[in-house]
Amino acid sequence: MQHRLTTPLLPTIRKELTAGDTCLLSGEIYTARDAAHARLVAAIERGEELPLSLQDALVYYVGPCRPAPGRVIGAAGPTTSGRVDVYTPTLLRLGLAGTIGKGKRSPEVKAAMLAHGAVYFAATGGAGALLARSVVASELLLYPDLGTEAVYRLLVKDLPLLVAIDCQGNDIYELGPQRYRDK
């Protein structure tokens, strides 16, 4: 099944998504990878108010290339999600609707996703040039000193995604390979 989704991604919409569904996502999303996650979560643990609202928002695990002249962004494919697993439950507790990346998630992240009704989307790894075409605007939001690892607000149009783990805990990285194993 294919969905057209927009942010903010409300709980009622999240519930309709099933692992393996394809989606075209439009709206604003935040970027963050290893270093930005460390800072965000440290700020949360110190009890500071974050300068961005995570309620029903989506975080894309990406460290894009700089844009070529005349372009909004350089190659912008997903990075391996598992490296930020240690931080993700904290963000989900603050109302994050879901995350976008590639690769497996830890049991702790899956449990937190179930508890908070969050969704994990996969973008095609290694398709950075293709995915960059769906980014129509990019604005530096936080931690400019982190360079490619800074937090950006991206405006995307029809970003092609796959539901990797749905709100019920179904995981395409388990279900998909099972269908093909030893065949």
Added chain:
Amino acid sequence: MRQIHAQDIAAIVKELCVKANFELPADVRAALQAAYHREEQASRQVLDDLLQNATIAAEREAALCQDTGMVVAFVELGQAVQIVGGLLTDAINEGVRQAYREQPFRHSIVQDPLFRTNTGDNTPAVVHLRLVEGEKCKITVAPKGFGSENMSRVYMLNPAQGWEGVEERVLATVQEAGPNPCPPLIVGIGLGGTMEKAVLLAKEALFRPLGESNPDPRYAALEASLLQAINASGIGPGGIGGRTTALAVHINSYPTHIAGLPLAINLQCHSCRHQTAVL
């Protein structure tokens, strides 16, 4: 004795870095195309994305992948060559610096593994030098992404474990890696030597043209059977299930010690970027 100027080395390394990040090698593209015809539905869509991605990158809208890698340079330097006007390593780093500053490539290198400050120009490269006969200088440049590098492994096996032990570890490595290293993969395997020799053999195995088997028919047969076993895992393109988990298995071997069976498994994502030039 032939002289090669360091500036000429820097210039060619720059050119190779640029080409590698924009142009998927023809053999990799052909292998992805062949895999496309074997897959269906979602896994076919992944391959379609990758083929489209290669076309968009070749038009230089953006790099093939935002992880423009840590640059690995293999240099085969003829013994009758004298490099003048600077050091070989400095020249290679200068080429990398210029390419990554001028092009829209990501700077992914930090100065120290623990005290992580970005170097700002993607240097230094990792340089491997081999002296060979003659008066030429052959340089292969490979920007190595870390999604796949992180899932690579080294094992010092017991000789009694033999091929069965090797096969078991390779399959476990691919299985554990799952979707993370961006399959379909090229699996580079180094067998023998010492620990570091095995790793180097595995890395070099990644740059063997796809479709070319190990010249030793015994190893060619092992490569074929291991590829089949890896693809029976069902991990598939993007790790979402499919028939093509790897495009190729390449084994390089070297004599080793009576007490050892070193095994290195270097995983390479489908964005298998490498370019070679001869000066």
